[in-house]
Amino acid sequence: MFGTFTRNAEIDSRKRLQCNECRRQTIHTLEAQCVGRWHEEHRFGAIYGWTEFSLYRCGACDEVCFEKKSYFSEQYDNDDDGTIRLIPDEVQYPPPSSADFAFNTEYTPADLNELIEEMLYALAGSKLKLATVALRMVVEFIVNDTKCAGRGLQKKIEDLHTKGHVDEVQLALLHKIREKGNAGAHERIAMSRNEMVAGIGLVNLLLERLYNGPARQADVIKKANHAFKS
Incomplete structure (x- = not known):
């Protein structure tokens, strides 16, 4: 009080x-x-x-x-x-x-959505060091939530590639996010705003591949099965 x-x-x-x-x-x-x-x-x-x-x-x-x-x-x-x-x-x-940094969180987990909102707030307020670390945390949440194997974030990102969820180019860019996130946490070195927007675009691809796309497909199939049975 x-x-x-x-x-x-x-x-x-x-x-x-x-x-x-x-x-x-x-x-x-x-x-x-x-x-x-x-x-x-x-x-x-x-x-x-x-x-x-x-x-x-x-x-x-x-x-x-x-x-x-x-x-x-x-x-x-x-x-x-x-x-x-x-x-x-x-x-x-x-x-x-902002139209420049927006996520499609239609089918993503609530805990991930909360983390994304905090990251976007930091970015909107030009707190680039906090946003940099938060973007790394978003990637870490995704690989943990989707049960990627390996000890540490580097190995888990590699497992995303092994499972076919990202190609070689996307794999290298995710490692860039990991490295810059580490630098943000330990050396207080922030990504630029353009790098953050590019990283958000890359993460959006992951959300579409791992969460939104499969969930929409399941909804379509469920509705189709119900329609053809009636």
């Missing part, structure tokens, strides 16, 4: 956000903002945090979106010079979307 909740009267801020109406990133103006703060004392010290509730308006089309940004004293990172920087959890409503 917040200890204080106040409205910021003096606001003059703009930021680049994904606009669902424009279907691209545009400059948004901050129109209103409230901040809730909390503080708790414990035996080993105090913890604290705050949440910013912000209303933004797109500068290109006037569409409005809402952003919630939460900070917690125990969720932080260190800059290169050693300065502590709190890492916020950010959520945008409605969730950002």
